[in-house]
Amino acid sequence: MAGYGNKKNFVVSEQEIAHLDAMLKNIDSDISVAMSYVRRTQKLTFKELEKKFSGINGNTLKRYMQQSYQSMRPIHIVAAYSWVTMVPMTAFYYGFKIKEFYRGMDDNAVEALICLGRLPAEMLNQFLNMVCCMLDDQSKQEFLEFRQQIESEYGVIEDHREFLPPDTLDIKEFAIDYYRSVAVTARQFREEHNISVEMASRLIGLSEYQYHVLEDINKPVPLPVSIGFRVKLGFKLNSHANFTSAMTVFPEFHKLRQVQHVRDSLLVEALRRLKSHERGPMTKVLISLSELYK
Template sequence: MPYEVSDKEIEYLDEMLKDINGDISVSMSYVRRAQGLTFEQLGEKFSGINVSTIKRYMQQSYPSIRPIHLVAAMSWVMMVPMTSFYYGFRLKEYYRGMDDDAVQALMCVGRLPSNQFEHIVSLIRNLLDTDQNQHISSYCKDLESEFGSIDNYDDLFPPQVLDLDAFAMDYYRSIAITVKIFREKNDITKETIARVLGLSSYQYDLLEDQYKTTSFPVAIGFRVKLGFKLASHVNFTSEMRMFPEFHELRKAQQFRDALIIEVLRHVPAKHKPHVINLLLEIAKIYI
């Protein structure tokens, strides 16, 4: 029997994501400031988009949609999980239990190479007791079984200059292939998945066309995850061929984010400000 989605569920998605473009702008702006990047420095990391366009996309009042490939590319260049951009002013909800300074630090640690990240985690764990360390060790094993090893993290950084047009072509090609596989595997009609994604039938047909690059709004990524109750939407980038590192990075980010958050949660309150400051200072070296 084909998968069904009720009108009530669609209304819920519409309400949940009505401010998505503004939320994305707020989050991207926050990360840029947290990392101390000027617009000019950010612009130097791309070809295919100019600084004035980047500025507009980061203005909450800018009425145009934010293309999902642009947001994905920004998340790669800034080395933060794409999902964190969704939260806007509510970014602390994504990093539940973290205060403002901790969230700022977490926006920067993605840029740390493996050695530095491991040293930081080891240093923090020296502040924990035996039971807490045993918990963290067990937690690491669970993460490895879910996401795999992150030994290759240093190979997953973006190119020095990311060609946004080439990235878009590779990104939408992967989405076209994987969304079709997902739809057919789960017996979802085109009409149903189009409604969930907030697209017309014509737009959805374009989405499944792997030979044509068409920009789509960032909302489709969150609508597919929420609408079909997916734990993650990482698999939709699994067919990227020009930039396979981006897909691998998304898995590694989930591992590292989950680990550093769990470690920080156990740091005694009297030590936490110093640990956060250390994270921020070391991260500055790599930004």
């Protein structure tokens, strides 16, 4: 958890907690919209989706994607769904505004980016080189500087085939591994920053009892999807990916989240530097490539 920095005696105001409550009051509905949008964009049927999981049926997945569904959507379900669809988990928090995650992109470019999770690193690099050839000298230099900066911080684009999900993901086994990692890393984070259980529980919207359960590695229970975004916003973190760093059964999931950040950042930065009349044809290239790796 060293990457979080040293923020001793962290304090969150009542106004900040109230702001989080208001901002995320419709988070379950927003998540359902984003999950449904990704499914349609990737042209996944519920039958196909059902085959990608064990331990959960297609009807349950369908209910999670319905705005009218009133029950909680557990965060491990959204995490597993993000892995199977290879779409960054953070994108699902945007709901109706999922396109804001890919700021500056038109609808076609967003759809292409959502479908490119399985594109091999070599092909992605070739595409980025093609874009660079179309840029003027200044834009090209700025993009290369951006690439150098992000890769120095998060690592270079890797061939992420080893980080792909299993052909069939056991959702129950994934949930246990996910919540155990959250328990270990949440306690470490709280102790490093001298955050009381009372403060932590109020910030992420749980009772103190529920928060103690969250930190209990021997009692993994489903938690609301809102806790991920509340932690990220409330503690002003650049990412909440470190909370999956202690996964031992599915360590590939954590590594993929880092790889996804690099891939998406570079693609968006490259595409946004193209002229509008160039971006359309290049987006078509991306969509064609995505069809090869479903």
